[in-house]
Amino acid sequence: MITFVNPNFAKELERFGEDTASECFNCGTCAAICPLIYEHFPRRMIRYIQLGAKDRILENAQELWRCLHCGLCTQTCPREADPGEVILSLKRFVVDTWRRS
Amino acid sequence: MSSETKIETNPEKIGVYICYCGGNISDHVDVEAVRDRAEKIPGVSVARTNMFMCSDPGQELIMEDLRDGVVDRVVVASCAPSLHEMTFRSAIYRAGKNPYIYEHANIREHVSWVHHGEKATDKATLLVAAATAKAGLLKPLEPIRMEARRHATVIGGGVAGLRAAKDLADRGIDVVLIEKSPFLGGQTAQLDRIAPTGDRAADLISDLAGQVLQDDSIAVHTCASVEKFEGYVGNFKLGVKKQSAQTNAQQILAQLKPSGKKPGEFIPFAGLYPWPPPASDEKFSVETGVIVLATGFKSYAPYHGEYGYGELKEVITLPKLIRILAENNTAGSCLKIDGRNIRHLAMIHCVGSRKIPGVHPEDESGNLNEYCSRTCCSATLNTANIIRETYPETQVFEFYRDIRTYGRGQEELYEQASRNKVIFLRFEAQDSPEVSKNSDSDDFPLRVKVRDALTFGEDVEAPVDLVVLVTGMEPNNVSELVDMMKIPVGADRFLLEIHPKLRPVELSVAGILLAGTCQAPMDIGETCTGASAGAVKAAALLARGYVELDPFVAEVDLHTCNGTGACVEACLNEGALNLVEMKIDGKKVKRAQVAPAFCLGCGACVAVCPENAIDINGWTLKQYEAMVDMIVSDDVVA
Numbered sequence: 045m046i047t048f049v050n051p052n053f054a055k056e057l058e059r060f061g062e063d064t065a066s067e068c069f070n071c072g073t074c075a076a077i078c079p080l081i082y083e084h085f086p087r088r089m090i091r092y093i094q095l096g097a098k099d100r101i102l103e104n105a106q107e108l109w110r111c112l113h114c115g116l117c118t119q120t121c122p123r124e125a126d127p128g129e130v131i132l133s134l135k136r137f138v139v140d141t142w143r144r145s
Numbered sequence: 146m147s148s149e150t151k152i153e154t155n156p157e158k159i160g161v162y163i164c165y166c167g168g169n170i171s172d173h174v175d176v177e178a179v180r181d182r183a184e185k186i187p188g189v190s191v192a193r194t195n196m197f198m199c200s201d202p203g204q205e206l207i208m209e210d211l212r213d214g215v216v217d218r219v220v221v222a223s224c225a226p227s228l229h230e231m232t233f234r235s236a237i238y239r240a241g242k243n244p245y246i247y248e249h250a251n252i253r254e255h256v257s258w259v260h261h262g263e264k265a266t267d268k269a270t271l272l273v274a275a276a277t278a279k280a281g282l283l284k285p286l287e288p289i290r291m292e293a294r295r296h297a298t299v300i301g302g303g304v305a306g307l308r309a310a311k312d313l314a315d316r317g318i319d320v321v322l323i324e325k326s327p328f329l330g331g332q333t334a335q336l337d338r339i340a341p342t343g344d345r346a347a348d349l350i351s352d353l354a355g356q357v358l359q360d361d362s363i364a365v366h367t368c369a370s371v372e373k374f375e376g377y378v379g380n381f382k383l384g385v386k387k388q389s390a391q392t393n394a395q396q397i398l399a400q401l402k403p404s405g406k407k408p409g410e411f412i413p414f415a416g417l418y419p420w421p422p423p424a425s426d427e428k429f430s431v432e433t434g435v436i437v438l439a440t441g442f443k444s445y446a447p448y449h450g451e452y453g454y455g456e457l458k459e460v461i462t463l464p465k466l467i468r469i470l471a472e473n474n475t476a477g478s479c480l481k482i483d484g485r486n487i488r489h490l491a492m493i494h495c496v497g498s499r500k501i502p503g504v505h506p507e508d509e510s511g512n513l514n515e516y517c518s519r520t521c522c523s524a525t526l527n528t529a530n531i532i533r534e535t536y537p538e539t540q541v542f543e544f545y546r547d548i549r550t551y552g553r554g555q556e557e558l559y560e561q562a563s564r565n566k567v568i569f570l571r572f573e574a575q576d577s578p579e580v581s582k583n584s585d586s587d588d589f590p591l592r593v594k595v596r597d598a599l600t601f602g603e604d605v606e607a608p609v610d611l612v613v614l615v616t617g618m619e620p621n622n623v624s625e626l627v628d629m630m631k632i633p634v635g636a637d638r639f640l641l642e643i644h645p646k647l648r649p650v651e652l653s654v655a656g657i658l659l660a661g662t663c664q665a666p667m668d669i670g671e672t673c674t675g676a677s678a679g680a681v682k683a684a685a686l687l688a689r690g691y692v693e694l695d696p697f698v699a700e701v702d703l704h705t706c707n708g709t710g711a712c713v714e715a716c717l718n719e720g721a722l723n724l725v726e727m728k729i730d731g732k733k734v735k736r737a738q739v740a741p742a743f744c745l746g747c748g749a750c751v752a753v754c755p756e757n758a759i760d761i762n763g764w765t766l767k768q769y770e771a772m773v774d775m776i777v778s779d780d781v782v783a
Contacts, residue, residue: 045604046594047603047604048607049605091600095570
């Protein structure tokens, strides 16, 4: 499957919360510290935001609801990209998209 | 120094000094056993050991024996001579003796680091014994002293050449600067705003070239190149050709007219144009003491089809984009090139750099640029930032392998790009992005597809309007200079310094120095650092008014020479050996004569002389024979 880059998605997401995903430099600290979920969470989601891979976010949206918002990722992020807050924004975006669909 | 010089002192007083090297040697070599054996070698008057012979107390040991007359030949057994031969020669000199009565035995790299146990001790003993055999036959030598012309020639009129010329002139040395093109400023003139300071290339060049042109002790020659080279440090002679360059000149004049620019002004993307080329070809020669090479680099030209270059018109290089941006006057929030909106712009890093054998193809000449060009990451980020800040509607995607923004203020460019929402995609060397025509219905002409390492190896595709190839640096082709001057060149085709850390701007050819990107990819600041270093080294060579050359050159025994001329034919350096007429015992005869300043000390002449009438001082056949005799002798390691 091919993911398409869509730089306009960042703008679309602004409506749902603070957009700090572009600060991320993909170090993976957030995924390492996350106590609940393996499989590169929340790093992969943030990467999808950077690319604007909307479809991939929606396909994997269930992952978002396993997050308990403990805040460890936000605390440890070296770029202050605030992954916890970005995940919340994504939840709002997904809910909004579901409602419309 | 003539062959008749007898060994003035009794050569039976050899001092042997063996180093522990703090365990580096003594962990594997029984240093005291070597000492006991060395003491018994004929001619050895003392044999001593020390924890660190190169330390002050170690050196003092040697100097004291010399001053007391206990020894008159010195053998030190320690590390490689490249490390400490000079140290001990200068200790001998400080003790008031001739520094050439010295022989070095390497018992660390050649013994303790590669052998163990008894065998190591035996080999160390043999090397020490061989050195003493040679030492017994050493004679005091004098360095060859040649008058040095207080004049420097700088080849290349880019930032490196300009910087070096100005620094030399400031030191009170007359300088000739030779530039091939009609312009000053070199490759820097191909830039606009320079990272990370935002300086204009035009300002930097106008400032530096202006200083050079105003300096009375610098003679600048544009449209000029070096055709002939002869001589040696302190006394080089260069043949220079100045070309009228008709076509080039016309192009430039045509370019000057509409811009209203006159000679003496800076012309964007060409350089500072001091004066028109000469009306006709001219030739002249320059007598000079030192030469600074500042021959610079050229931007890598992608091969046909590399990421679609040459096949797809929307694929260009970074230098081209920089020029387009500088010359673009169209306003608007989206970058427009040739009337086309550039909504998505892809930049592909490491084009022509960091290539891997077996992964990337070699070019037609079999070259593969395995090095990192170092400056392109910052140049790319700088350009991306300029675009994002000037044309917010133009999105930038950077396809990279690693981001290497070394140096002050340059990592900040990367952070700035993140804030500017530049999208980064990372590829492994074997998974280069693919650029193709877009066949889908959306109106982006190109697609860039990549296996994105940041998205865990997923295939990612970006629709784009323009692909920019971030091309690296390649050294300018200076093969003619390299052949003429016999300069070493690295596997990467950049000119090769003597030592990358300790002697970074000197070449193995004495009196020729390096400045700037002819040596390696560098940014402008590093180029100036290198150029200033080259200028200082050049000035230091000329400061005393004379240069001293090692005396390890050929010497003819006029009593044995019968003038066959075999040595002259075998000689590798033209001018070093000549057959000359002279009177011997009242008869006119032809005999070989050495020009010491030209002699390389290679020994090719020694090998071919049927009479054994020629030898290399400090490395005579007799000395070799004595060493070999000692190595095969059964007496030493008994």
